[in-house]
Amino acid sequence: MKAVVFESEENGATYNEDFKRPEAPDDFVEISMKASALNKRDDFILKGLYPGLRPNVVLGSDGCGIYEGRPVVFDPGINWGENPDYQSPDYHILGMPQHGTFCEKVSVPGTNIYTKPSHLDFTQAAALPLAGLTAYRALFTRAGLEAGQKVLISGGGGGVALFCIQFAIASGARVFSTTGSKDKQDRLLKMGLEGVVNYNEKSWDKDFSSEFGQVDVVIDSAGGDGFHRLINLLNPGGTLVTYGGTLGKSDNISPQVIFWKQLNIKGSTMGSPQDFIDMLQFVEQHQIVPVIERVFPLSDFDRAVARLRSKDHFGKIVLTIS
Amino acid sequence: MKAVVFESEENGATYNEDFKRPEAPDDFVEISMKASALNKRDDFILKGLYPGLRPNVVLGSDGCGIYEGRPVVFDPGINWGENPDYQSPDYHILGMPQHGTFCEKVSVPGTNIYTKPSHLDFTQAAALPLAGLTAYRALFTRAGLEAGQKVLISGGGGGVALFCIQFAIASGARVFSTTGSKDKQDRLLKMGLEGVVNYNEKSWDKDFSSEFGQVDVVIDSAGGDGFHRLINLLNPGGTLVTYGGTLGKSDNISPQVIFWKQLNIKGSTMGSPQDFIDMLQFVEQHQIVPVIERVFPLSDFDRAVARLRSKDHFGKIVLTIS
Numbered sequence: 001m002k003a004v005v006f007e008s009e010e011n012g013a014t015y016n017e018d019f020k021r022p023e024a025p026d027d028f029v030e031i032s033m034k035a036s037a038l039n040k041r042d043d044f045i046l047k048g049l050y051p052g053l054r055p056n057v058v059l060g061s062d063g064c065g066i067y068e069g070r071p072v073v074f075d076p077g078i079n080w081g082e083n084p085d086y087q088s089p090d091y092h093i094l095g096m097p098q099h100g101t102f103c104e105k106v107s108v109p110g111t112n113i114y115t116k117p118s119h120l121d122f123t124q125a126a127a128l129p130l131a132g133l134t135a136y137r138a139l140f141t142r143a144g145l146e147a148g149q150k151v152l153i154s155g156g157g158g159g160v161a162l163f164c165i166q167f168a169i170a171s172g173a174r175v176f177s178t179t180g181s182k183d184k185q186d187r188l189l190k191m192g193l194e195g196v197v198n199y200n201e202k203s204w205d206k207d208f209s210s211e212f213g214q215v216d217v218v219i220d221s222a223g224g225d226g227f228h229r230l231i232n233l234l235n236p237g238g239t240l241v242t243y244g245g246t247l248g249k250s251d252n253i254s255p256q257v258i259f260w261k262q263l264n265i266k267g268s269t270m271g272s273p274q275d276f277i278d279m280l281q282f283v284e285q286h287q288i289v290p291v292i293e294r295v296f297p298l299s300d301f302d303r304a305v306a307r308l309r310s311k312d313h314f315g316k317i318v319l320t321i322s
Numbered sequence: 323m324k325a326v327v328f329e330s331e332e333n334g335a336t337y338n339e340d341f342k343r344p345e346a347p348d349d350f351v352e353i354s355m356k357a358s359a360l361n362k363r364d365d366f367i368l369k370g371l372y373p374g375l376r377p378n379v380v381l382g383s384d385g386c387g388i389y390e391g392r393p394v395v396f397d398p399g400i401n402w403g404e405n406p407d408y409q410s411p412d413y414h415i416l417g418m419p420q421h422g423t424f425c426e427k428v429s430v431p432g433t434n435i436y437t438k439p440s441h442l443d444f445t446q447a448a449a450l451p452l453a454g455l456t457a458y459r460a461l462f463t464r465a466g467l468e469a470g471q472k473v474l475i476s477g478g479g480g481g482v483a484l485f486c487i488q489f490a491i492a493s494g495a496r497v498f499s500t501t502g503s504k505d506k507q508d509r510l511l512k513m514g515l516e517g518v519v520n521y522n523e524k525s526w527d528k529d530f531s532s533e534f535g536q537v538d539v540v541i542d543s544a545g546g547d548g549f550h551r552l553i554n555l556l557n558p559g560g561t562l563v564t565y566g567g568t569l570g571k572s573d574n575i576s577p578q579v580i581f582w583k584q585l586n587i588k589g590s591t592m593g594s595p596q597d598f599i600d601m602l603q604f605v606e607q608h609q610i611v612p613v614i615e616r617v618f619p620l621s622d623f624d625r626a627v628a629r630l631r632s633k634d635h636f637g638k639i640v641l642t643i644s
Contacts, residue, residue: 086559086584142584223577237408245577253575255545255567259589262408262464266587267580 003103009048024107033321035126036063036101063101064125071116075276127290127316135163136279137271147172149216170286205229228252239264291315325425331370346429355643357448358385358423385423386447393438397598449612449638457485458601459593469494471538492608527551550574561586613637
């Protein structure tokens, strides 16, 4: 079958038209794939930055397809475990070390399958699972965002960040963002954000607070130098959720700011089966349509990755399969 | 009346036998003081490190005495506000800018007064309010400590830390600590702690994890270089509460550790009226007796402060008044 298969850190992944379909575990079912979508995780794997890499594994976590004649999406997470607060040591997601979604037939546990939201076509639905799950857990399960609260979502052009923005707007929150270009600022403001600042400006944090005041919730995936600035932007009792650290470790964290304002800093990654169910329900209730940057055929995987790596992409990059 | 009165950053505070009793607001009641206790906060004020300093103010936040013939303790916090999650901008505690407890007569809002726990004498009860409140909120309201969990309390000799330790042991948690001397290690182990490491050892964090594993809750008041090490010691889903930052800002904070382990880092300071009520009830239920380092007469305030500043003090320093 057609598949994008990881070879090694040196050689990355290759598109293969004759990949031998792997056997699935007994309690797994097989889905005929229609579309898939890229995540930063796939790029981390290609760059050798993900733990437990193995050769000859089909990449890809996101996707949708047909199971027993009906259109389905599926939770990419396997073995979350018993505790909703954190994943078990056995938790993993499709696309390493288990075969993933960049292929014609995917095997997943039967309990991971859900009916595709009817307002989304296959291309849109493929963009939803992992990024939507990550956004939902960060925003609602972990930050507890409520209608009327002010939320600042950093890096507004990214896949997860855009879901955070769409979900937050749909929930009735007042939504703000940071981003790296004038073009993205304009696009975000058109989506209904109340304010967007450019994080390349040296005093973006002071600009933000003088124009928009402080916020109740921050969702961040960058870490690095921005982290303590984002903490400073929180109202008393406020919550920052981090779900990524693309800019690395953070310095200058002030315990005084954290304790005096009774702040909460929480980590979040992916989400539990219940988060996935709640996310799908929210998407259907609010008729959320994922923001898609561009659609490539599976055979153009290399061009799709190049697009993911470009700084000016805005939204999810989708791969069509059949 | 006898009082310890703050003069200025240069001159500190002086013991005065003829301090003119200030008039109290209308809804305040007057307590005849029996004993008071020092907090780090008093020392921050003496060193000019507290915001909003004013001359001619009686110092002191903690105390107990007699009101209408009955022995009472009182919540040192005024105007917490409506939200249990954080204090209002009007919140302050006795002893700056409002007159405090290092004197013969103290005025407090009538609603702040509670019957003194009967198992404590005045010297012991005076040591309880601010440190007990801070410990209770950090440990239970914010960290949500439960019986059977492992909790690491840093700086085990301090006033608040010792209440954390006593409360945690009483609640059925497995309690660990860090401290700075062999003598304190021995004293802590005698109190029923499961393990204590010396934070002056370069690899104290690795020593801790190799001997005792990871923990569910950390309570810290130091910040600085230890902060990221304490975060690393948390189990998945674990919670660190900071209520102080004596070692200043913290570097090397890893977003990856926080999000992958779904951690919670929370700030806590003092406590709400409900925290105070819950703390008193807990102390009575478990017959907690504060650890007292030494008792001085009010007139020996200077010696009491010197003792507070010495690194080897262990427990609360109490001032007797009448």
